[in-house]
Each structure stands twice: as structure tokens, then as C-alpha cells.
Amino acid sequence: MNPLRALAFAPPPKASLPRLGVAALASGLALAAAGLDGPLALASALGAAGAAFAVALPRADAGAAHGREARDMDDLLIHSQKMSVLGELSSGIAHEINTPLGIIGQETELLQLIASRSEFSSLDSSAELLERIDQISIQVERCGEITHQLLDFARKTKAVLQTVNLGELVEDMTRLVEREAGYQNITITRRYRDGKRTISTDPSLLRQVVLNLLQNAVQAVERDGMVTVGTRISGQQAEIEVTDTGCGIQPENLQRIFDPFFTTKPPGQGTGLGLSICMKIMHRLGGHIRVRSSPGQGAVFTLLLPVAGPESANTHDNPPSAYQGDRHE
Amino acid sequence: MDNKITVLAVDDEPYFLELFANRFRLRGLDVLTASSGRDALAILAEKHVDVVVLDVLMPGMDGIETLKEIKKRHPRLEVIMLTGHSSADMGLKGMRHGAYDYVMKPFEIEDLLGRIRRAHERRRLNQGYAGDDA
Ligand SMILES: Nc1ncnc2c1ncn2[C@@H]1O[C@H](COP(=O)(O)OP(=O)(O)O)[C@@H](O)[C@H]1O
């Protein structure tokens, strides 16, 4: 789907139509322009498009009849609408980019074949030629990963609930990052309580979230520090906590880290999609993410999950039908 | 739970495949083997398989590439990735492309058996939806 068309699919008006229209037009233009400037501009334009919608959608007036609860509800509504606009946009763009990307990939494969024929392999610069072509295919692969993440973000993910051993799941993911962390002199400390208990959740979705948090923690520490992983169950709630001694998060960024495309990492290291996908998954699992941090003091990310699993209504974005039910459409 | 689970093991190491097949057959699984990603796709096109156990590091079409192709053609098939060395990046890639689980070599046989059973259970839970892929 064309991104501009995706905008036309924006979620239905709880807000005044003219304002939404303006937001759509403005962000559409920004996106169209950014498309010409390359992926980085595109990412920031997507962020801006989201922001434009957030402004256009209704805000609870402070001090008015709205109570705190109503305001929270409104915020949630704004957030979910913003996410769904971004979802449509990003999958539209990802689909559009995937086609030419696939062609570049295939052409590169052909180039590789041709370049290894005798008429070329006898050339002095043959090794360099092949190396350059390899580099193209590496970068194409990288783009492919990014478009895949974009699609992931928009995908309607269905949770399949199973009985999961809390400590085992967390430990599996911890072991995955431990070796690399060790190279950077980062120690991983375990604080598993109730690790033998089981919860009802989607293990492969939860694994993805835990691994994302662990990877962020290790990246934040960079080297010489500590990451602490803890689990516990209190009442009907399971908690998984990842604490690090890294750079921490600036207060003004705390609001934004769950936004898709928000990243403070250099290109190639971060796409800014990790936490937004985590948040989406956690909602699907009937839980949420909490974060505490002060700059320079590290960060604490806490996953909160219902022990008994999400209420069935939450396991779908929409009522199940043949294709929405699919985890990978 | 009582019907037999069919597992396809994919690894470029013939000795590993043989050992794997023997040990899991002893534990009541039906085991098919493939020595490459392409081989695995060819088998999946013809035979019913419940769970795939896939080596991450293979020459030619690597584990992630194979995983992507498998998930494209058989979205509901559950795949367990096996890896010789741990890496968060590779793990995340696997999960993002729909791997059910990620297990480090050397694995304990009973542990992997448990994971295969859970992957199979997931597949059955997932079957209420239209369009089976086998
Ligand atoms: N443990 C952490 N410590 C400090 N900052 C973090 C941590 N986790 C996430 N962040 C901040 O949140 C941003 C978004 O994270 P994420 O969505 O995972 O994307 P990415 O890791 O690709 O940047 C990061 O770029 C970083 O600024």
C-alpha cells in the first residue's frame, strides 16, 4: 500500500475531521518529501506524522470535567490510534520498499554469479569486485531486516497461551546474551524468585520481549558494568525486571522511548522499533511495561503480566477470522 | 498428546543427524532429517511435519534464511532453533522471524524433548484457524 493511501485509512474520527484532515495532509506531504531524502528523513517524518495525529486527536482539557481516569483513558485512546496510524503507514512503506529491494537482491545474486565467471575471475581487481558486490548484498539484507521489523510492528499478533515456567524462560534469554556481555566485561546477576512457578502466556512473544530488554540493557552499559535480571510473582501478577548500570534515560526521552523509530543509537545499531514492539506484545499478553531511570544512574524495566494470562478478548487485535488469526500473515 | 510427533531435524552435520534421530526415536518421536535448508524445504513440501529443529549455522542457506522460507510457506509450523554459540542479535532475528524457541548446543535430551512437546502443543492450539499448511 502506498503510504499516502495508508493515511486515508487512518482510524475513524473521534476527533474533529478537519483537524485530522490537516494532520493527514501535513504528514503525508512531509512523508512524500522525506521519501526523496532517504530512510533517515523518512523515519523522522513518520515520528512527526504520529505527533501530528496526536495533536489532532482530542486531548483532555486539564481542569475540565475530565477526571484523572478519563484523562488516562483519553491518553490510551490517543496512543492506540497513533500506533494504529503508524502501523498502517509503516506496513505500507515496508511493502512498497520490499518489492524493489527484492529485485536489487536478485540482481546482486546474478552479479555475483557473473563476476565469478572466468573472464572476470582472471582480472586483477576480481577479489575487490566480489567484495563490493558482497557488501551490496549485506546491505540489502539489512534493509530487509528493517522492513521486516516494520511489518512486525503493524502485524496483528495473536497470542497462543501455554503454561510457561517463568524462571526457565527468563534464564534461556539471559544465557543468550551472557557470553557477548562477558566480552564487554558486563556481569549478569540473577535474582529469580518464584522462578519455578508457571504462568499462562505466549512463550515465544514473551521471549522476544525479554531478549529485547536484555539487549537494550547490555547496549546501555556498553562495557564494565552489571545487568540484573529478576523474577517474582506477587498475587496474580508476575514480574520480570531487567536493571542495568548503564547511561540511563534523559527525563525528556522517557515519554518517547516506546515510540516507534525513537532511538538514540547510531544507524545500524538501533532502529528504534524494539520497545514499541515490546509494548505492543505486552498489551497483547494482558500486561504492561514500567520504566524507571535517571540519567547516569542506569535504568529499570519491569514487565508486569497476569499469572492467569490475558482475558481472551485481549489476545486478538480484532475478533478472530481466518487471516487475522495468523501469527505471520 | 497421544498421537506421535513428527520432527524434522535440519543440520549439515550427518553424524549429529544420525545421533539425533536415534535418540529421539527411542523416545517415541518420528524423526525425519535434512542436511540443508533446501533439503528441508523439499521434505516439508511433501511430508507432514509437526516441529522443525533447525541448526542456525549451516553453509549455503543458513538457519535464519531457512526459517524465513519455512515460515513463508508453512506459517503454522513451529521451529526450534539450535545454536552452537549464543548471540542476542541472532536470537532476536530468529524470534522476529517466528521461531518458537532458541536452544543452545549442547542440549540435554530431556530438555529438548520437553521443548519439542511444547512446540507441538502450540501448533495444535493454533489449529483452530482456517488454512492448514501441511
Ligand atoms: N536500558 C536502557 N538504558 C538506557 N536507555 C535505554 C534503555 N533501553 C532503551 N533505551 C532507550 O530507548 C531507545 C529505544 O529503544 P528501542 O525501542 O529498543 O530501540 P533501539 O534499541 O533500536 O534504539 C534507545 O535508543 C535508548 O535511547
Ligand SMILES: [Mg+2]
Ligand atoms: Mg533495542
